[in-house]
Amino acid sequence: xxxxxxxxxxxxxxxxxxxxxxxxxxxxxxxxxxxxxxxxxxxxxxxxxxxxxxxxxxxxxxxxxxxxxxxxxxxxxxxxxxxxxxxxxxxxxxxxxxxxxxxxxxxxxxxxxxxxxxxxxxxxxxxxxxxxxxxxxxxxxxxxxxxxxxxxxxxxxxxxxxxxxxxxxxxxxxxxxxxxxxxxxxxxxxxxxxxxxxxxxxxxxxxxxxxxxxxxxxxxxxxxxxxxxxxxxxxxxxxxxxxxxxxxxxxxxxxxxxxxxxxxxxxxxxxxxxxxxxxxxxxxxxxxxxxxxxxxxxxxxxxxxxxxx
Numbered sequence: 001x002x003x004x005x006x007x008x009x010x011x012x013x014x015x016x017x018x019x020x021x022x023x024x025x026x027x028x029x030x031x032x033x034x035x036x037x038x039x040x041x042x043x044x045x046x047x048x049x050x051x052x053x054x055x056x057x058x059x060x061x062x063x064x065x066x067x068x069x070x071x072x073x074x075x076x077x078x079x080x081x082x083x084x085x086x087x088x089x090x091x092x093x094x095x096x097x098x099x100x101x102x103x104x105x106x107x108x109x110x111x112x113x114x115x116x117x118x119x120x121x122x123x124x125x126x127x128x129x130x131x132x133x134x135x136x137x138x139x140x141x142x143x144x145x146x147x148x149x150x151x152x153x154x155x156x157x158x159x160x161x162x163x164x165x166x167x168x169x170x171x172x173x174x175x176x177x178x179x180x181x182x183x184x185x186x187x188x189x190x191x192x193x194x195x196x197x198x199x200x201x202x203x204x205x206x207x208x209x210x211x212x213x214x215x216x217x218x219x220x221x222x223x224x225x226x227x228x229x230x231x232x233x234x235x236x237x238x239x240x241x242x243x244x245x246x247x248x249x250x251x252x253x254x255x256x257x258x259x260x261x262x263x264x265x266x267x268x269x270x271x272x273x274x275x276x277x278x279x280x281x282x283x284x285x286x287x288x289x290x291x292x293x294x295x296x297x298x299x300x301x302x303x304x305x306x307x308x309x
Contacts, residue, residue, distance in 0.1 A: 002027070005027070016197045016200060060102065064104065108155065167285060185250055194284075
């Protein structure tokens with residue numbers, strides 16, 4: 001099986017590449033640079049580039065992770081957000097149809113307004129509060145209307161070791177900062193990219209995608225938390241016992257893009273239909289903190305070696 005990953009140099013794409021390469025022939029592509037030999041640096045919002053890539057590699061499955069995920073930037077740079085999040089997806093969906101490939105698309109909890117009491121189910125009506133959510137919802141609709149073989153996974157509060165994320169920001173700032181103002185009126189499921197990649201590998205190995213296609217699933221680590229409590233847990237896991245989290249409301253930040261108050265995606269469908277149940281977010285974050293500290297220590301040691309030279 002040949003697998004193509006868009007945005008393969010990104011946070012989720014990197015972990016997908018590492019995990020899936022254990023069992024499958026994998027190629028990556030995207031705008032960001034990468035040193036991987038199986039990676040092609042190109043603009044995937046240009047139709048001829050995508051057509052050439054598909055022609056050369058002939059993938060059976062396409063994991064589409066490339067996206068403009070800076071929510072506030074999407075609000076102020078709408079033309080760019082449309083190009084990356086919608087138009088690129090349309091081009092990939094069309095090319096996947098022509099080549100007979102299945103398209104796996106990663107969407108977001110931000111397609112919902114977040115005003116529901118209780119967990120958000122796959123068939124709840126999307127109504128995005130911000131333009132990022134709007135672009136992802138429009139991409140979802142295009143795939144559902146056009147794609148012959150697809151699966152859409154909505155994921156909430158994604159983080160990983162290979163990119164910018166909330167846990168990484170907290171840990172980097174904690175080196176010199178002891179007080180954090182963190183929003184306490186938004187809740188969600190922190191979701192580790194490594195766990196998402198592991199789920200995708202399991203589904204491919206079990207050939208599950210062939211049986212359960214043309215639908216939407218919610219995916220994430222178990223249990224939910226507010227941003228403020230999430231930050232507190234990260235700090236304690238990393239040994240920053242003297243750090244303090246000051247709980248604030250969303251309106252204090254006055255960001256360009258509104259965020260949903262409730263981002264807790266219901267995981268019943270993916271458990272029932274695909275037999276997928278991911279570990280708790282606390283277990284995943286503990287692993288992330290350990291991995292971050294290893295990476296950070298290695299980086300400091302490298303700098304010391306350079307200083308000695």
